[in-house]
Amino acid sequence: MGDSPELSVCIVTYERPEFLRRCLGSLARGLAPETEIVVVDASAEDRRDIADEFDHPVVYVHAPQLAGWMTRSRNEALRHVHGAIVSFLDDDVVLRPGWERALLDAFADPAVAAVSGRTCNGLPGEEHYAKPIGRLLEDGTLTDGFASSPDAPQAVDHGIGANMSFRRSVLADLGGFRDDYPGTALREDTDIFLRIRALGGRAVFAPDAAVDHLPAPHVRGARFDTRYKLYGRRNHMVLLARYDGIRSPMLRRWVRVQFRAIGRAGGLGARLKRLAVTVVGVGWGWFAALRSASWHPLPPRRDDALGRELRATLGAPADASA
Known part of the structure; x- marks a missing residue:
């Protein structure tokens, strides 16, 4: 591609074509024309025809070999992004108006390395949360609050995978996601935020960068089973x-x-x-x-072959792979 976009938005999907279509429709309506969209689809069937339905160009990657490994699909997406900011959205969300502007405003502070946006579930009272949002507590538990609506952005320790964004340079430094959290990939989102924290990076919760989470059924099993x-x-x-x-x-x-x-x-x-x-x-x-793991904290940077590959890919000039 020519000039590098400011933002790349990545969608990881698996066997949920109607939810992918709804999500892409939301992105096509809500993103600036120059914003990049990358879809990594681990479904058995190639569904690039869905990506082709929209006027907004979509980089579609069919990767059935990644079925069951969300974080490996996230790392695959990193091979195709060109933006200085890289966002990950679940395929069962739709953007609320102003999501992109609020996200980029949060990154206007050069000290911010990661942003977790508001993820609304349509539950009564979810806009209020009594505890600190997105904190790792001394007893090892995590606070939530990512559907809440504070008056201003809040500093957080971790974010929510359905609506999370990072500086490309930070993802390069880390060597991408740790991709060995199995099953429903619980805690893979927390992992990358805590690795950023270990590097000294700052993460914030931006309530105006909001999406509506309209949950799709799990392909196998049920949510919270x-x-x-x-x-x-x-x-x-x-x-x-x-x-x-x-x-x-x-x-x-x-x-x-x-x-x-x-x-x-x-x-x-x-x-x-x-x-x-x-x-x-x-x-x-x-x-x-x-x-x-180890008796002592692990270094936050991946130094295996994939980590080195992603570090080189993401650290290269943003249009070098065009």
């Missing part, structure tokens, strides 16, 4: 072990929080089910952490 909860505990343990080390007091506190929560489940059957999910999820996470 037992499988989802098991992956959540497994991936959270790996996340904390990588960020703070396997011997981290934070990790031990988080495990205690999980077991204490068993008693708050309503009824004996619910407590037994939560006990089973907690024991299996924490045990699975412990063995996974032993393989993929």
Whole structure:
């Protein structure tokens, strides 16, 4: 391409063609003509015809070999972006008016390395959140609040994968996403924000960079089913072990929080089910952490072959691959 765009928007999708069509329609209406759109589709069927329905050009990448690995699809998208700012949106969101302008305004501060936008779920009262938004607490738990609507941008420790954006230069420095969070890829979004934090980068929550999240069904299983909860505990343990080390007091506190929560489940059957999910999820996470973390915090920068490749690709002049 010629002049580099200021913004590249990436959509990762898998077997949800109608949601992809709705999302792309929203982008075509809501983005500036020069903004780049990249779609990585891990579906079995090539659906570039959907991308071709819109006047706004779309870089469509058909990658069925990446099915089941969201973060690998995100890294594939990074091979095709040209913007100084790189955004990732889920395929089941639509933009609210002003999303792009609010996002770029947040990045006008050169100290900002990452932005999490507001992700609205249509739930009563979600615009109010009593806790600090997007924080990693001392007990290893995470606060949410990404549907809330504060009066101004807020500093955060982590963001939400459905609506998150980064400076291209920071993604280059990191060597892309860690792409070994399996299942529903829970915590892969938190991971990259915490790696940015470890580099000294600043992340903010920009409430005016808002999308409506209109959830699509999972291709396998359901949102928040037992499988989802098991992956959540497994991936959270790996996340904390990588960020703070396997011997981290934070990790031990988080495990205690999980077991204490068993008693708050309503009824004996619910407590037994939560006990089973907690024991299996924490045990699975412990063995996974032993393989993929260390006694001490891991360096935030990837230094494997893919990390070096993405660092070179993203660090090159933005139009060098045209």
